[in-house]
Amino acid sequence: MYDVVIIGAGVSGSASARELSRYKVNACVIEKAEDVCSGTSKANSGIVHAGFDAPVGSLMAKLNVKGNEMMEELSKELDFPFKKNGSLVICLSKDDMPKLQVFKVFWFVDLKKKMF
Ligand SMILES: Cc1cc2nc3c(=O)[nH]c(=O)nc-3n(C[C@H](O)[C@H](O)[C@H](O)COP(=O)(O)OP(=O)(O)OC[C@H]3O[C@@H](n4cnc5c(N)ncnc54)[C@H](O)[C@@H]3O)c2cc1C
Numbered sequence: 735m736y737d738v739v740i741i742g743a744g745v746s747g748s749a750s751a752r753e754l755s756r757y758k759v760n761a762c763v764i765e766k767a768e769d770v771c772s773g774t775s776k777a778n779s780g781i782v783h784a785g786f787d788a789p790v791g792s793l794m795a796k797l798n799v800k801g802n803e804m805m806e807e808l809s810k811e812l813d814f815p816f817k818k819n820g821s822l823v824i825c826l827s828k829d830d831m832p833k834l835q836v837f838k839v840f841w842f843v844d845l846k847k848k849m850f
Contacts, residue, residue: 736762743767744775784821786837 738754740747743765754761767773782805785798809816825834 736760738762739764743770744773745771746775748775781821782816787823 737759738761740751740754740761740763743751743763747763747765748770751761751763782802783798784802785795788795788798805816806818808814823834823837825831
């Protein structure tokens, strides 16, 4: 009998299972594929989102910032390569310039405020 059953061993299920392993919880992970993270979690763009393009005040903005901050420590604990090489955000027409300016303000000056 399990206390918790996690269905799906993508990054969310795997991270949840890892967190639960710190407690006295009898948990199991059920994955339909032949290995962990073989779906979306394996084939995304490989960007650790910084939170600058998520809607201000959204859960996504908060978790992007928090997750980004956690990544360096996680890479050491779990022994995976991680390099902070920044992002290049471009606009394809002059009309998009105002959006780029907003990103710049939030990213460099106001990003922390997105968490609250
Ligand atoms: C094209 C693309 C690019 C992306 N780029 C980025 C990026 O650069 N950076 C970023 O942070 N995020 C990115 N994302 C988002 C990110 O990849 C996902 O949010 C994340 O991988 C979702 O993880 P998950 O564990 O919730 O889901 P999944 O990775 O989809 O894991 C779900 C798991 O559940 C299993 N499953 C499903 N149904 C069952 C069942 N009935 N029984 C048992 N197992 C089951 C699946 O096999 C799978 O392994 C991208 C997404 C896409 C689509």
